[in-house]
Amino acid sequence: MKVLLVEDDARLAASLVQGLRENGYAPVRVAFAAAARAAAAAERPDLVILDLGLPDGDGLQLLQEWRQQPGFPPILITTAREALAERLRGLDAGADDYLVKPYAFAELLARMRVQLRHAQKPATHYRVADLELDLVARAAKRGGQTVELSPREWDLLAYLAGAQGEVVSRETLALAVWKVRAWTPSLDNVIDVHISRLREKIDGGAAVRLLHTARGRGFYLKEEP
Secondary structure: OEEEEEEEHHHHHHHHHHHHHOOOOOEEOOOOOOHHHHHHHOOOOOEEEEEEEEOOEHHHHHHHHOOOOOOOOEEEEEEOOEEEEHHHHHHHHOEEEEOOOOOOOOHHHHHHHHHHHHHOOOOOOOEEEOOOEEEEEEEEEEOEEOOOHHHHHHHHHHHHHHOOOOEEOOHHHHHOOOOOOOOOHHHHHHHHHHHHHHHHHHHHHOOOOOOEOOOOOOOEEEEOO
């Protein structure tokens, strides 16, 4: 995912660029409004992180210009302007979200994910390293080889893939995959058995494991060394 970062604070921008890269994004950083206009047209980003106080203009003007362009991607304002009137002004001008500095980087990532989910069309495929999932055909391949899965194993794998590397708790899996009305501890063993079978099918014999356990928290699907 390409992210246009419009931020004139060099130290903050360097930190954000590094963090975004480490989390799988492709950031393009500019410090001026004029450069932001050019980058938005040339780079076609999936999301824009916009600071309002720019050296050559007000970010709100940029925001209003971009919002007049059909199909422009989500815009997330990050600024030190914390007054309620300022936040309302930014949101009314067309911002999809408004984050006041200083903020936790984890919160920025979470808000980005929300906006990207809203902007994306429903997924038809997931890919994690060499694992491919066709959501329409309900088919999985690892390294080009078909992985035979039961309906429950498929639902479990697809849900974990859709979480994009985030840890999913047993309780969440029980509610989302098993469709129970309420989670009970007795379901833990059922889930663990299915996870074990699924791990054997997708990771058995592979040099790189994809299905991981986060002790005491749940499970996640991600390429890790």
